[in-house]
Amino acid sequence: MRQKIGFFxxxxxxxxxIMFLEVxxxxxxxxxxxxKIENFRAIKSDKGxxxxxxxxxxxxxxxxxxxxxLKEIRKKTKKLVALGSGAINGYPSNQRNKFDTSKKKxxxxxxxxxxxxxxxxxxxxFVKGDDEIPGCPVDKNLLIKKIxxxxx
Amino acid sequence: xxxxxxxxxxxxISKIEGHTHLDVKVKNGKVTECKLKISENKRFFTQAITGxxxxxxxxxxxxICGTCSSAHTLCSIEAIEKAFGLNVSEQTLMLRNLLINxxxxxxxxxxxxxxxxxxxxxxxxxLDFSEKGIEHELVHDGLDIKESGNFLSTVVGGxxxxxxxxxxxxxxxxxxxxxxxxxxxxxxxxxxxxxxxxDIFSNQKESFKRKTNYxxxxxxxxxxxxxxxKTAYGTVIPEESYGEHLQRVVLxxxxxxxxxxxxxxxxxxxxxxxxxxxESLNKNTIKETGKYLKIFPSDCVFDNNLAQAIEMLHEVxxxxxxxxKLNIExxxxxxxxxxxxxxxxxxxxxxxxxxxxxxxxxxxxxIIKSADLCIPTQQNxxxxxKDIAGYIESxxxxxxxxxxxxxxxxxxxxxxxxxxxxxxHFLKINWI
Numbered sequence: 001m002r003q004k005i006g007f008f009x010x011x012x013x014x015x016x017x018i019m020f021l022e023v024x025x026x027x028x029x030x031x032x033x034x035x036k037i038e039n040f041r042a043i044k045s046d047k048g049x050x051x052x053x054x055x056x057x058x059x060x061x062x063x064x065x066x067x068x069x070l071k072e073i074r075k076k077t078k079k080l081v082a083l084g085s086g087a088i089n090g091y092p093s094n095q096r097n098k099f100d101t102s103k104k105k106x107x108x109x110x111x112x113x114x115x116x117x118x119x120x121x122x123x124x125x126f127v128k129g130d131d132e133i134p135g136c137p138v139d140k141n142l143l144i145k146k147i148x149x150x151x152x
Numbered sequence: 153x154x155x156x157x158x159x160x161x162x163x164x165i166s167k168i169e170g171h172t173h174l175d176v177k178v179k180n181g182k183v184t185e186c187k188l189k190i191s192e193n194k195r196f197f198t199q200a201i202t203g204x205x206x207x208x209x210x211x212x213x214x215x216i217c218g219t220c221s222s223a224h225t226l227c228s229i230e231a232i233e234k235a236f237g238l239n240v241s242e243q244t245l246m247l248r249n250l251l252i253n254x255x256x257x258x259x260x261x262x263x264x265x266x267x268x269x270x271x272x273x274x275x276x277x278x279l280d281f282s283e284k285g286i287e288h289e290l291v292h293d294g295l296d297i298k299e300s301g302n303f304l305s306t307v308v309g310g311x312x313x314x315x316x317x318x319x320x321x322x323x324x325x326x327x328x329x330x331x332x333x334x335x336x337x338x339x340x341x342x343x344x345x346x347x348x349x350x351d352i353f354s355n356q357k358e359s360f361k362r363k364t365n366y367x368x369x370x371x372x373x374x375x376x377x378x379x380x381x382k383t384a385y386g387t388v389i390p391e392e393s394y395g396e397h398l399q400r401v402v403l404x405x406x407x408x409x410x411x412x413x414x415x416x417x418x419x420x421x422x423x424x425x426x427x428x429x430x431e432s433l434n435k436n437t438i439k440e441t442g443k444y445l446k447i448f449p450s451d452c453v454f455d456n457n458l459a460q461a462i463e464m465l466h467e468v469x470x471x472x473x474x475x476x477k478l479n480i481e482x483x484x485x486x487x488x489x490x491x492x493x494x495x496x497x498x499x500x501x502x503x504x505x506x507x508x509x510x511x512x513x514x515x516x517x518x519i520i521k522s523a524d525l526c527i528p529t530q531q532n533x534x535x536x537x538k539d540i541a542g543y544i545e546s547x548x549x550x551x552x553x554x555x556x557x558x559x560x561x562x563x564x565x566x567x568x569x570x571x572x573x574x575x576x577h578f579l580k581i582n583w584i
Contacts, residue, residue: 002450013573014169015218015313021262022312025299028291041171042268044277046164062458070481092215093193095200103199114194114407137218137313 003053003151006039008073010066011093011120012059015137016084017042020056023144034151052077054150057129058138059086060093062120074127079150082129083143085136087122092136094120156181156548160558162371165565167267167277169219170572174561175405176540181548183541188533188565190408192572198523206232206492207320213510214314217573219262221314222255222305223503224574225408226377229320231510235497236490243485244322245377246474250308251318252376252501253467253474258301258312259504260422260460260467263569264349265294268457271563272352287395288351293345297464300338304471307331311317322487332479339468339475347440353458358563360543361451364535366424367413369502374425374432374466376502382428382450383413391500398526401534408575410533411526419571420506422459423450433462434469453539454567467582492518503528505569508536529575536568 007017021042024031036057037043038050049069060124061067074080082139085091096107125128133139133146160176170192177185197216201209202431213228214221226248233240270277278294281287307327311366317325327335366382369391371379382388389397401410412418423463427449438445441462447455492514499510506528511522540561547557 009171011195013215013218013221015215015221018218018313021266022258022298022302025295025302028295041164041166042169043167043277045166062195066193079554090213092200093195095280096196099199103202107196107199116193120195122464136215137311140311 002036004050005035006052006055006073007037007042007048007075008055008057008069009041010057010059010123011062012084012086014042014058016058016086016135017056017096019137019140019143023140023147027144031147031151032073034038034101049073049076054079054081054085056081057087057123058083060090060120060122061126062093062116063087064115064117067117067126070123072125079130080124080127081146084131084138085134088124088132088134090120096113096120155526158554160544160554160561162562165562167270167566168570169217170570170575172570172572174540174565175391176496176544176561178288178544181307181516186537186541186544187403187405188540190406190533190575192407192576194407194576198525198560200442201520201523204520206490206514206520209512209520210318210320211316215328217571219571220255220258220503220505220574222309222318223501225315225318225507226252226509227501227503227508228512229318229499230377230501231497231499231512232320232514233490233497234499235495235512235514236493238321238488238490240322240488241485243478243483244380246478247308247323247326248318248377249375250304250471250474251315251559253471254301254308254312255265256376256504257464257467258298258305260464261294261301264353264460264464265290265297265472266392267520267566267569269294271566272356273302290349293349297345299337299344300335300342300468303338304335304363307335315428319487321490322485324487326484327478329479329482330477331533332482334370336472336475336479339472343440343465346461346468350441350444350461350465353461354447356454356457358454358560358567359452359538360454360546360564362453362517362542363451365413365416365418367531368422368424368507370432370498371431372432374434374470381500381507384424384427387572392498394498394500394526395511396579398509403533406533408530408572411531412534413531417538418531419535420454420528420531421456422463423453423456424506425502426450426459426462433466434473436469437462437466453564456567456569466488480576491566492516505529505574527574529570529572532568532570533575536565540564547553
């Protein structure tokens, strides 16, 4: 049975999923025998979050709707893996948390207008993850090692 | 007979970079509203770099977008070097050209093979492509081409995403001769594959033509880093004067702002570059693609895909030329240390999706006082909305149904190759 996989991007540069796509340059045909990609908006239509074996999540959390989506992913996946520094510790999307008072005042109308939450946070603040793969972007060799251990 | 008045809402458009929705209102066969609602979450980068030391800027701005990270790195470097009056070595320029070529090559390959090709084969995704025959071969081609770009980015920049080796004043590491020769071999192996792709996109059936303005950097060797800014209406200006021609436009329904050129919509990207500068392509590329080049200048937005495919061959041929020169001699040059002074620096380059502008103001300690960016996708938004409106009206006249119209509108958005991560970096804006 192929494992059902999803990739999800929150507030970030999407560099970690690009690293995964770079890994696929040489691993595509091998991995596709072992995984079935169910959710990955960059390469297939979005038809809602599916029941998954592994969900890879990149990016930090900046809105209520992202919190809801993250919790839904958590409910529907057996394993949740945080990809890269955005998901793991919020950086660099969370730069605004440490802005001085004048910068904070300047961006406040936008925060309100865009319905962003008070501080941009890592996914761990909202759900319990099962594994983390660090880096900005995620380290390619470590990513390969982890994926291959999950697919065993 | 279907209704001539309806709303069309496409949520979470797939196979593009980032998050966006499209909302269209049609009344009696006319499009009364067409809004590309970019919903990518803002991360306040221009704000984050004010107060930052100049040498932290390239690695910070790279994080605006994983896809376009080399472009943001190199454009911010150029702005800072201009502010300091720093001129880099010939070898540094060659390595920077390789890095930007590699970025374009990976990015165009991702867009054409993985975002656009499924539309041509009536499939949702390359994941659904057959495991035999032409579909299988094309997936293979796309992966191989991406891998050659990835390899070139890695040996020059240190990594394909957020390249750590490229700094103000030069590079910290250099490819060895073995790596140079391997890169040449990988690139050469891809020429035939790219030519096959060019032929496929030259036969694309979709068409929507509109006389309009195009803007890009032009120069004598189709490089992406230096030149004059030219428009299809014949204006040619130096990079530093861009501010006199560009105007920021607020879109209250989007997390991105847009731009106009002399108060009118315009288009940037591969189609603009091909329309304005095709004579300067690499001579080997011209030799191979003569019959396809005749299509340009083109007023059809779908030819942006063909232009990208031809550019891929140019990126391969141009990179091989540079690598062959470096193969004769490559030196371990130390990055040139800048003489820090206050000033304003303007960086202008051709990112994969079009002209990217950075204006950075520094104080006499090398601290960023202000930052102003203009991103390719922001420049294309108004043009894209008008094209979609026009395209939908033409399809209504052909009695196409809502499902067909929706599918075609998505294809048009994909042809523009928008990047939403990039489009929402900014802050300076007055909400109405």
